[in-house]
Amino acid sequence: MQAQAVLKEKFGYDYFREGQADVIESLLAGTNVLAIMPTGGGKSLCYQIPALMLPGLTLVVSPLISLMKDQVDALNENGIPATFINSTLTQGEVQERFNQAARGEVKLLYVSPERLDSDYFLADLAELTIDLIAVDEAHCISQWGHDFRPSYLRLTDTIQSMRQRPTIVALTATATSQVAADIMQRLNIQHEVKTGFSRQNIAFQVVKNQNSDRYLIDYLKVNKQKSGIIYASTRKEVERLTKLIEKAKLGVTMYHGGLNEMVRRQNQEDFLYDRKPIMVATNAFGMGIDKSNVRFVVHAQIPGSLEAYYQEAGRAGRDGLPSEAILLFKVNDVQIQHFFIDQSEMDEAHKQQEYAKLQEITQYANTQQCLQQYIVNYFDDDCEACGRCSNCLDTREEQDITIDVQKVLSCVKRMDERFGKVLVAQVLTGSKNQKIMQFRFDELPTYGLMRGDSQKEISGLIDYLVASGYLQASGGQYPVLQITAAGVAVLRGQAKVTRKMAVKVQKTLPEDN
Numbered sequence: 283m284q285a286q287a288v289l290k291e292k293f294g295y296d297y298f299r300e301g302q303a304d305v306i307e308s309l310l311a312g313t314n315v316l317a318i319m320p321t322g323g324g325k326s327l328c329y330q331i332p333a334l335m336l337p338g339l340t341l342v343v344s345p346l347i348s349l350m351k352d353q354v355d356a357l358n359e360n361g362i363p364a365t366f367i368n369s370t371l372t373q374g375e376v377q378e379r380f381n382q383a384a385r386g387e388v389k390l391l392y393v394s395p396e397r398l399d400s401d402y403f404l405a406d407l408a409e410l411t412i413d414l415i416a417v418d419e420a421h422c423i424s425q426w427g428h429d430f431r432p433s434y435l436r437l438t439d440t441i442q443s444m445r446q447r448p449t450i451v452a453l454t455a456t457a458t459s460q461v462a463a464d465i466m467q468r469l470n471i472q473h474e475v476k477t478g479f480s481r482q483n484i485a486f487q488v489v490k491n492q493n494s495d496r497y498l499i500d501y502l503k504v505n506k507q508k509s510g511i512i513y514a515s516t517r518k519e520v521e522r523l524t525k526l527i528e529k530a531k532l533g534v535t536m537y538h539g540g541l542n543e544m545v546r547r548q549n550q551e552d553f554l555y556d557r558k559p560i561m562v563a564t565n566a567f568g569m570g571i572d573k574s575n576v577r578f579v580v581h582a583q584i585p586g587s588l589e590a591y592y593q594e595a596g597r598a599g600r601d602g603l604p605s606e607a608i609l610l611f612k613v614n615d616v617q618i619q620h621f622f623i624d625q626s627e628m629d630e631a632h633k634q635q636e637y638a639k640l641q642e643i644t645q646y647a648n649t650q651q652c653l654q655q656y657i658v659n660y661f662d663d664d665c666e667a668c669g670r671c672s673n674c675l676d677t678r679e680e681q682d683i684t685i686d687v688q689k690v691l692s693c694v695k696r697m698d699e700r701f702g703k704v705l706v707a708q709v710l711t712g713s714k715n716q717k718i719m720q721f722r723f724d725e726l727p728t729y730g731l732m733r734g735d736s737q738k739e740i741s742g743l744i745d746y747l748v749a750s751g752y753l754q755a756s757g758g759q760y761p762v763l764q765i766t767a768a769g770v771a772v773l774r775g776q777a778k779v780t781r782k783m784a785v786k787v788q789k790t791l792p793e794d795n
């Protein structure tokens with residue numbers, strides 16, 4: 283039977299989605315593939331169809347135990363023999379399932395990556411005839427990715443130790459070119475299939491400098507009965523927001539690593555089956571969650587990276603209907619994340635990497651570019667401006683801010699491009715702090731040049747200049763500002779800079795006398 287016929291007969295679909303046919307045909311021809319497709323893009327079929335067409339077994343490595351059962355049940359319902367092995371089973375059950383697989387009674391065997399840590403398991407695995415290995419959430423294999431899992435590293439050795447080399451398909455929704463290269467190298471993959479990254483039905487929004495609790499409650503009230511996920515950065519914050527939403531008499535449940543297994547499962551099901559439309563959770567919730575009618579994903583705090591953001595936000599609208607992804611951005615949260623990284627046990631190189639990721643998500647929050655386009659560009663891809671995001675719909679008037687920008691840039695230059703945002707803002711506002719005196723920055727011609735503005739305003743302006751590529755902020759915990767080529771052009775008066783700003787109320791009427 284041809285792949286197209288299997289699609290129709292076993293899954294009831296008439297057409298392949300973008301990329302699926304390419305992945306499936308390559309795999310059937312024995313070519314290893316990396317498939318990068320957005321959430322909801324149809325990655326599962328890319329290995330399920332070959333699994334049905336190949337004579338031997340397909341091993342699926344998937345990190346979410348709670349989901350395995352659902353996926354396997356769904357396959358069984360379609361008459362596809364599949365089973366899973368994970369830590370929820372007894373030793374006897376595991377053995378029985380292995381035997382089933384060895385007898386060729388199942389086509390797909392799902393396992394969690396942690397299983398690969400067990401030598402016994404690997405020895406049993408070596409007894410099976412495995413034609414295809416599907417590595418789901420494959421970005422977890424890369425240290426550059428946002429969700430590195432050491433167990434995934436065992437995959438490379440496991441595959442190499444197998445007698446007849448199975449074909450490999452790695453699947454992920456989020457991979458920068460660096461992560462993609464890493465996955466390909468580790469799993470010996472030469473062929474990449476990447477489909478459009480943009481999510482046509484999601485309107486991205488950044489909400490800045492607002493009382494975010496009030497915004498959240500208002501938003502939820504306006505969207506009553508709609509299903510959505512609210513991500514918060516800590517367990518404590520999850521609990522706080524859940525209480526707040528309960529108080530507003532809205533149906534809400536929560537999920538975080540501190541709740542016991544039974545409560546988590548119960549809460550997850552309350553959400554999945556629409557008994558409670560709102561889920562407040564840490565990032566422990568959601569990987570692989572297949573709830574199609576999630577209408578909104580709100581981040582109450584910024585996540586650690588733009589990759590994590592896109593993956594979490596991407597859980598909205600898997601059914602293709604209009605949905606929203608909202609980031610509630612507060613400068614304070616960036617500082618808190620900074621602190622977490624600083625206090626963590628990570629080695630220095632890893633810390634630097636995390637600071638850089640934090641910088642990237644901060645830039646996302648400050649850009650004026652189409653948000654969808656910004657994200658897609660981040661993943662080294664391109665798309666048209668979406669016309670739906672909060673930047674595309676921003677009707678505030680564009681103002682020429684070239685002169686202020688020149689002041690900031692020339693101050694950065696006079697400080698030899700060796701300092702960060704805080705000190706630059708202090709010099710521009712004419713602060714008398716000790717460091718400024720020590721470096722004699724009070725003698726610079728740019729000292730106090732923007733005395734009328736607050737340090738917060740100047741910080742905001744600097745963020746904007748970094749986000750729009752006039753300045754570059756690099757180097758770990760205290761990023762140093764440097765002027766880019768675009769910035770040099772502004773300094774030389776060869777280019778103008780504009781910014782959409784809320785119109786400030788100014789005193790225009792003459793004084794009474």
Ligand code: ADP
Binds near residue numbers: 295298323325326327
């Ligand atoms: P992903 O793993 O990429 O997030 P899934 O594999 O879960 O996405 O697929 C998302 C949804 O799209 C599922 O409900 C699936 O049945 C459906 N789907 C996948 N391929 C097709 C297709 N060719 N035609 C119609 N629906 C499809």
